[in-house]
Amino acid sequence: MKKNKQTKKGYRLFLILISLLLNALLYNLFLLPLKLVTGGTNGLATITHYLYNINPSHMVMLVSLSLIIIGYMYLGKEKTAGTLIACFLYPVFLELTSNIGNYIKIDTSDTLLLVLFSGVLSGIANGLMYKSGYSNGGFPIISQILYEKYKISIAKTNLVINIIIVLLGAVFFGWTNALYAMIFLYINSIIMDKVLLGISKNKAFYIITTKENEIKQYIIEVLNHTVTTFNVKGGFLSNKRRVLLAVVPTREYYKLTEGIKKIDSEAFFVVTDAYQVEGAK
Numbered sequence: 411m412k413k414n415k416q417t418k419k420g421y422r423l424f425l426i427l428i429s430l431l432l433n434a435l436l437y438n439l440f441l442l443p444l445k446l447v448t449g450g451t452n453g454l455a456t457i458t459h460y461l462y463n464i465n466p467s468h469m470v471m472l473v474s475l476s477l478i479i480i481g482y483m484y485l486g487k488e489k490t491a492g493t494l495i496a497c498f499l500y501p502v503f504l505e506l507t508s509n510i511g512n513y514i515k516i517d518t519s520d521t522l523l524l525v526l527f528s529g530v531l532s533g534i535a536n537g538l539m540y541k542s543g544y545s546n547g548g549f550p551i552i553s554q555i556l557y558e559k560y561k562i563s564i565a566k567t568n569l570v571i572n573i574i575i576v577l578l579g580a581v582f583f584g585w586t587n588a589l590y591a592m593i594f595l596y597i598n599s600i601i602m603d604k605v606l607l608g609i610s611k612n613k614a615f616y617i618i619t620t621k622e623n624e625i626k627q628y629i630i631e632v633l634n635h636t637v638t639t640f641n642v643k644g645g646f647l648s649n650k651r652r653v654l655l656a657v658v659p660t661r662e663y664y665k666l667t668e669g670i671k672k673i674d675s676e677a678f679f680v681v682t683d684a685y686q687v688e689g690a691k
Contacts, residue, residue: 425542426495432535433546434503438510440528442466443518447579448591448598449572451548457575457582467504474501474547481551485558493547496539500546521590529594533601540606610683613663617654617670618642619677628669629656657684 447453451473455466474497481490553567580588626637638655
């Protein structure tokens with residue numbers, strides 16, 4: 411059991427190291443040369459590098475250490491411990507990979523392609539980081555402090571901080587760069603969710619219909635899948651209804667959708683992604 415815990419810890423450390431290294435490579439290969447200010451300490455480091463010629467790794471280290479100290483003062487040792495690895499290693503990786511552009515030549519003429527590509531890789535790196543259970547530290551520490559002290563939403567605070575930094579980038583490097591940064595952040599968030607949750611291979615259908623038996627028969631006999639039924643009560647009229655729940659492979663999504671419409675054109679149904687399906691075979 412002890413060996414299993416050590417293996418899991420080693421795996422988590424491996425994930426955080428890979429994610430930090432990948433983020434450092436992306437920053438030095440794409441974000442810094444393109445002057446993409448995507449929020450966080452990276453964005454701030456990009457601005458200060460071009461305005462005052464400050465080494466990005468030094469700036470990231472300075473800001474991260476300052477935030478770690480503030481976090482320790484307001485949140486305590488336990489809640490800031492998880493950010494220490496990223497705080498110290500990420501600036502080191504930034505410095506070690508700072509000359510990577512001399513060895514890997516990137517044509518920056520097609521900015522959109524580079525933004526899309528780097529957004530995908532960044533999403534993978536950040537997804538691996540969150541999977542590791544560690545934190546990348548930085549400005550989210552401020553968000554956590556505001557949540558602990560004033561119950562202000564962490565997500566909203568993170569969004570506001572990143573928007574401010576992106577807008578600063580727009581002021582110094584132009585609004586076109588800011589639009590590219592927004593595309594990067596959007597792609598990053600989508601891919602990060604996919605890494606954390608996985609790609610949905612199934613769809614869950616919640617169906618309310620007056621032709622319950624016919625739809626059940628279609629799902630069971632035609633599609634060869636099981637159906638679960640349960641009672642619900644409407645929130646407005648408090649009418650009692652029955653809901654059919656069926657989980658089908660994504661490739662059969664349109665078959666079931668069209669089947670429901672043919673059997674009962676007035677049926678109400680909701681479809682969601684099902685990331686994990688076990689049992690009921």
